Each structure stands twice: as structure tokens, then as C-alpha cells.
Amino acid sequence: xxxxxxxxxxxxxxxxxxxxxxxxILLFNVFEGRIPFGLRILRPLxxxxxxxxxxxxxxxxRWQEYSAALLIFSLAGAxxxxxLLRLQGWLPLNPQAFGAAEVTPDLAFNTAVSFTTNTNWQSxxxxxxxxxxxxxxxxxxxxxxxxxxxxxxxxxxxxGFSRADTDDLGNFWVDLVRGSLYVLFPxxxxxxxxxxxxxxxxxxxxxxxxRTLEGAQQIVPQxxxxxxxxxxxxxxxxxxxxxxxxxxxxxxxxxxxDLLTKILIFLIPAGLTYMFGKxxxxxxxxxxxxGAMGALFIAGALVCYGFEQAGNPHLAQLGIAxxxxxxxxxxxxxxxETRFGIAASALFASVTTxxxxxxxxSMHDSFTPIGGLVPLFNILSGEAIFGGVGAGLxxxxxxxxxxxxxxxxxxxxxxxxVGKKIGRYEVxxxxxxxxxxxxxxxxxSALSSTYDLPQDSAWNRVGSSAAYYGAPxxxxxxxxxxxxxxxxxxxxxxxxxNGSAFAGITANTPFYNLTLGVAMLAGRFLMILxxxxxxxxxxxKKRIPESAGTFPTDSITFAALLVGTILIVGALTxxxxxxxxxxxxHFQLHQLxxx
Amino acid sequence: xxxxxxxxxxxVTIVLTVLCGLGFPxxxxxxxxxxxxxxxxxxxxxxxxRVVGSExxxxxxxxxxxxxxxPSAAGAGYDALASGGTNLGPTSRKLILGNADDPATPDTDxxxxxxxxxxxxxxxxxxxxxxxxxxxxxxxxxxSGLDPHISPRNAELQLLRVARARKLAPEEVRRIVRxxxxxxxxxxxxxxxxxxxxxxxxxxxxxxx
Numbered sequence: 001x002x003x004x005x006x007x008x009x010x011x012x013x014x015x016x017x018x019x020x021x022x023x024x025i026l027l028f029n030v031f032e033g034r035i036p037f038g039l040r041i042l043r044p045l046x047x048x049x050x051x052x053x054x055x056x057x058x059x060x061x062r063w064q065e066y067s068a069a070l071l072i073f074s075l076a077g078a079x080x081x082x083x084l085l086r087l088q089g090w091l092p093l094n095p096q097a098f099g100a101a102e103v104t105p106d107l108a109f110n111t112a113v114s115f116t117t118n119t120n121w122q123s124x125x126x127x128x129x130x131x132x133x134x135x136x137x138x139x140x141x142x143x144x145x146x147x148x149x150x151x152x153x154x155x156x157x158x159x160g161f162s163r164a165d166t167d168d169l170g171n172f173w174v175d176l177v178r179g180s181l182y183v184l185f186p187x188x189x190x191x192x193x194x195x196x197x198x199x200x201x202x203x204x205x206x207x208x209x210x211r212t213l214e215g216a217q218q219i220v221p222q223x224x225x226x227x228x229x230x231x232x233x234x235x236x237x238x239x240x241x242x243x244x245x246x247x248x249x250x251x252x253x254x255x256x257x258d259l260l261t262k263i264l265i266f267l268i269p270a271g272l273t274y275m276f277g278k279x280x281x282x283x284x285x286x287x288x289x290x291g292a293m294g295a296l297f298i299a300g301a302l303v304c305y306g307f308e309q310a311g312n313p314h315l316a317q318l319g320i321a322x323x324x325x326x327x328x329x330x331x332x333x334x335x336x337e338t339r340f341g342i343a344a345s346a347l348f349a350s351v352t353t354x355x356x357x358x359x360x361x362s363m364h365d366s367f368t369p370i371g372g373l374v375p376l377f378n379i380l381s382g383e384a385i386f387g388g389v390g391a392g393l394x395x396x397x398x399x400x401x402x403x404x405x406x407x408x409x410x411x412x413x414x415x416x417x418v419g420k421k422i423g424r425y426e427v428x429x430x431x432x433x434x435x436x437x438x439x440x441x442x443x444x445s446a447l448s449s450t451y452d453l454p455q456d457s458a459w460n461r462v463g464s465s466a467a468y469y470g471a472p473x474x475x476x477x478x479x480x481x482x483x484x485x486x487x488x489x490x491x492x493x494x495x496x497x498n499g500s501a502f503a504g505i506t507a508n509t510p511f512y513n514l515t516l517g518v519a520m521l522a523g524r525f526l527m528i529l530x531x532x533x534x535x536x537x538x539x540x541k542k543r544i545p546e547s548a549g550t551f552p553t554d555s556i557t558f559a560a561l562l563v564g565t566i567l568i569v570g571a572l573t574x575x576x577x578x579x580x581x582x583x584x585x586h587f588q589l590h591q592l593x594x595x
Numbered sequence: 596x597x598x599x600x601x602x603x604x605x606x607v608t609i610v611l612t613v614l615c616g617l618g619f620p621x622x623x624x625x626x627x628x629x630x631x632x633x634x635x636x637x638x639x640x641x642x643x644x645r646v647v648g649s650e651x652x653x654x655x656x657x658x659x660x661x662x663x664x665x666p667s668a669a670g671a672g673y674d675a676l677a678s679g680g681t682n683l684g685p686t687s688r689k690l691i692l693g694n695a696d697d698p699a700t701p702d703t704d705x706x707x708x709x710x711x712x713x714x715x716x717x718x719x720x721x722x723x724x725x726x727x728x729x730x731x732x733x734x735x736x737x738x739s740g741l742d743p744h745i746s747p748r749n750a751e752l753q754l755l756r757v758a759r760a761r762k763l764a765p766e767e768v769r770r771i772v773r774x775x776x777x778x779x780x781x782x783x784x785x786x787x788x789x790x791x792x793x794x795x796x797x798x799x800x801x802x803x804x
Contacts (some may be wrong), residue, residue: 004779055603060635065600072597072600073608075604076604076605119655136617137612137616140620143615145615173603176607177607187624189619192627193623193631196623196626198634199638199651201638203624203628208639211647214656214796216654218652219675220675221675227619227623227624242739244679244680245739247678247680248739248741249651252639254780255780255784255785256780292728312685314686314691314710315731320729320730320731321728327746327747327787328730330730330731332735333732334680334683334690334735335680335681337742338665338737338786344784344785363679363681366690419615477682478686481684485684558775585685593686594686594688595686595687595688
């Protein structure tokens, strides 16, 4: 570690700290229906959308209706994406003439689910699979819709705490449209222009054929990269225009665009904690959540940076400099870009996995074992460390319910949080959400690492090619412990709706496309539904006044209890898997074992 | 309950898809083309009326009169249709030691240069003693496989070879390298890098004069 890297990480976090309150105020006002002055020019468009879509903006919804609207909306989006992907050969803006052969039914299913659930896992190589049209209308549009839907769920759950004696969780369509128009659109527009300025292309041209200085041919794809970049980060989606994602110089051209990317990823998740405080009428409640998230995030980022900068002992043996100085980066540069270096790459890995974004500016598969354990742990913590747009706040509130339940057991009182009694039903719903995720990650990892498919099984074949892999564990790119990490990471990423990968794994086979697709659906909707049910139960409850026996939840003690709950739940659930993967590999690395 | 939401769900999906999926990229495209046309069109470099590359996309260089970029895992090297890294882990035998060609399969070439081979090759090309520590970026693959930059130390270690091949004074080459070095953003964020293609173009330009 050095002073440059440390100051880079701390300054970034300070920027987030400064932006949290303004962002929270914007979110609060928008979802309370008080549209900020400069954005009122969009008001006619909002009303027009309601009219065209036959939405009654004054209708209120109980949790069942809110959930139904969300589910049908997601289903409609997924079906549309599936159809557009399969039909891309007949659709315009397709200079590379991609068709249905590139997007097989299992891949189209996986991809449609992936973008609908805000995961943006990509089993395919984008620049060799999907047309510009597919990119924009089948995929990038979900970057808005799934993010706005996630925000809506977080707002509805917050209303469960802030409102009392009612059934009314708000109106899903209104929350969806307002989130898109007044929050996502203005910020994404400014960010997209900043990306163009820094070098991200924004055109609709065919790939450029270049004769290089040495006379070779290089074909460089073009397209509307900047617009997708802005919304994919702001909406914590993360799906790349190119295979290399935000490591690609067209997606993330400079250190400045890299910083902007990382700020965009945390902007809304951080702001939502402040919005929550404002909604329940006690800013301390919001900051306690932010504090717990911030502590876990900073600790992870520093550990990741420390191990990446310490580098790889195998390389040190070869006489390769592992410590940085002014003119060279040192550390583990495998899979990292020169313009970012170690600290910005380790920070990015921590940000993108904490926030359930999944964009990457370096290849996590090539990280050192503990450097790679940090992103994996961030995902396993259940989208609670800032988390995805919306998903972070509701994931954290799930842990709040558990923490408050544990605290209640310890002091022997009925647990309560922001004036609401937490009863059996709330704890059951929180546990259900938690168990679904653990079951999906561990169950599918176990299945892929042990299940034997016959050598010529069509279930494990890439696209229409004749390449058979046999058992699913053969799809990994690395042997031994690192290979197991690739499988655990894949299902953690899918279930956590993250979308980043230990990308060596070959996931574009029916087996992985289907299992990962199911994991993404479970991780999104079997988490949202119990939490909306919990909101429905909470919103009906009376507000009880604070008494001497109330455990103060706007305190550092509570933030610490929350951190403890997340660590213990994460550790107990996933430690055996992690021990066989990254932890064992750490010791192998330092004994100079190769595999 | 479900029926009442069906029609709004399909209509909102269509409307948002058109607005966000089509409207937004076109809006950004118009603004981008108006204000930053060079960047919006891919930062392409034109020499003698022909596109010779993009400032942002690295190219493969082998000849000794050019600076060389980092090892690339994109296709056969700097293939912009196959961006990506090796995705090999830190304990990978293939990454560290490489693979030899398997004589049992004459049709396919399994040989792969590990970091050990890359380090030997780099030292040999640039006439470096085994004691000289190599910058990590010189022998590791970038994340994109298209990394346009190398570290300043990497450039410095290649500098004498390039100067000798081009019969230039090292000081002159060093000046060109310095002119095309991007520094940290605000002095803090990211790492400094030398744009390989820009330096090589400048060297060619100098040779033509």
C-alpha cells in the first residue's frame, strides 16, 4: 500500500459522503411527489406517459397489487428482450449481421432474465453476439427499467416503516416513472456527455477497419457506448457494451471516467439511506445504515487493495517489481489496465460488488486469492453494502430486522424499529429472503461442482458448436481451488444480481444458462416478494412511541450490531465454501504451489 | 388484481423501451456528435488520409523500432473483436510457466507463453540483465487486451532499443515519450501511462521529416 492508493480510496469515499445528503433529498422529494424546480419541464411528459399507458396516478396499492404490478412489468420486459434477441437478424442497426444463431434459446433466456433482474450477467461476448439494436432496445432499456423498479421497491419498503395504520404502499407505476424521469434521466444525460467527452464513442457506425502501423488489420467495433455506460453504472446494472466491460478503453477511457463511474455506482444506493432517514423522520436512522455500509465497504476496499498491491510471489521470484514507485505500478497487474493501476482497480472491484453493479475495470478472476475474496464476500453479503439501486436499501433493511430481532432476544424485549414493532411475520419474511439466497448460491455451486453429465451431453455444449464439456465442473478456466472459486462466484453473482464474474468460466452452455437464469430469478424476486409482504404487514401497524426500553437504532452501537450480523450470517453460511476456494488458494500461493 | 395491472405493464414496457432504449441513445448521439465529434466517433487517428488506429485502442507492435504494448489476451493479440483478459488465476501453472505444444495433436497448437517466457523475452529484446527488476505491466496481460498504455518505466526500459533502431538520440526519444505520457487525474486518481500508439506515430513522423 502507498500514499497515492490510500488517498485515492479515502477521497473517493469522502466524495460519496458529500453527495449522500443532496442525493437523498432529491430522492425524497421526487418520491413524495415534490418535483424539483428545474425538472418540472419534464412534468408534461410524465402525465403523457400515464395517459398513454392508462395508468391512474392517484390509485393507491396494497402490497399485493404493488407486487403484482412489479412482477407483470418484469415479465413483460423479459419477454420483449427474449423476442428481440431471437429476432435480431430481421431487425435494423445490425452491421455485423448477427442473427439467432449467435443467440440460442438458452442464451436468450439467460440474457433476458439477466437484464430484467438488474444482474447483467453476460454469458456471451457482446461484440460478437448482439447487434446495436439488441444492445439498445433489448438490453440497455432494462438498465433503466430494472433500476427504477428496484428503487420503487426500496421506496415501498421505506413507506412500510414511515406510514402507519394504512394499506397504502404508494403506486408502483408512479414510482417507476418518476424514478426514471426525475432521477435517472437527468443524471444519466450529464454523465453520458461526460463519458463522450472523455472518449467513449456515441455513434451508429459499422466497425472501423484499420490498417495498423505494422500493416496488420484491426477491426474496431463502434456504437452508442457512452449512453449505455452512463445508465449501466447509475442503475448499478453493469452489463458491458464490450466483453472487457469497463476495462475496455472505449467504455472507460481515462482515470477521470473511471472515477465518475465509481461515483455513479454508489450515488443512488448511498442517497437512499438518507432518503430513508428523512422518510422515517430521523436522519440518524439513515446515517446508522450508511455507517454500517461504509464500514464494511472501506474495510473490504483496503484489504483488497493491500493484497493486490502486495502482488504475486511467483512474479517476485522472476525478478518482477512488486512494489510501486512513481514510474511503475508494482503489484498484481495481471488483468488490470495501466491507466488505472492497482488502487483504482481494487477500489473498483470493491465498489462494483458492494453495490451489486457488476461492471469491472479489471479481471477479478486474475486477482490474488484474498484480493478476489473481497469482491466475492461483498456479493455474498446479500447486496447490503450500499447494494444495487434499491436492492441495497431493502437488503440492508432485511438485515436490520434480523439485527433488531437478535438485540431483542438479548435484552428480552419485543423488538421495535423506527416506531414499528417487529413481530414473528417480519422476522420470518427476512429469514425467508436470506435463506433463498443461501440455498441458491450453495445449492447450484454444489450441483455444478459434483454433478456428472455424460461426455457428449447437449446440456453442456457451447451454442451450436461441437465442443462438449461433459461435467459442468469442466467449464472452469483454472484448476483446483481457483476453479471452485469460479463456480461459487458465478452463482453468487447471479443470485446476488451482481453480474460480475470470475470470467474464465465458460457459461454459455444450456446447463449454466439455465441454472444461472434460475438463480437470478430467485435472487431478485424471492427476495423482493417477502420484503414487500413485510412492508405490507408493517404499514398496517400503529406507530408506538419511543420508551426507555427502546433500543436506539440511530446509534453507533446499532451500526456495529448490524455489521456484526452481516459478518456472522455471511461467515456461518459461506465459510466452508470460501475455505475450499480462495482461502486454500491463499496458502497455496504463498507456498509457491501451482495448479 | 393481476388483470388491472396487465395493460399498464405492457404499455409502460413499450413506452419506456422506446424512450430509454431508442430516445436516450439518439439524444446523447446528437449532443455528442455536436459537441465532441472526435471522441464520439471513436478517437480515430488519420494519417495520409487513412485511418491508422484509434488513440484509445492499443495495437500489436513487434518490430524493434517501435515501442511495444503490454502482452494481450484479446484474440491473437490486440484483436478488438475479442476484448478481454486471460482470466487465469494467480496460482495458474499456465499463467506462470506456460504450455508446451502437445505432440499428440498435430492440428492444434497448445503452446502458450507464460509470464516466465514473457519476462525472458522482454529481457532479451531490450538487452536487460537478469538483475534489472521488470515493471509488472511489461509481462502481465491487461484486462481489456487493448490497453493503449504502458508504464513510464516500461517505456524507459525499451527506449534505448528504439533509439538504436532508429538512430536517434535517446534524449529525443525520451522527450517524445514524455509528451505522450498521461498523468494521474488531479494528481491522485489512476496511474500514469505512456500512449504507445501516439509515441510510435510521433517517431514515424520524425523519421519522415
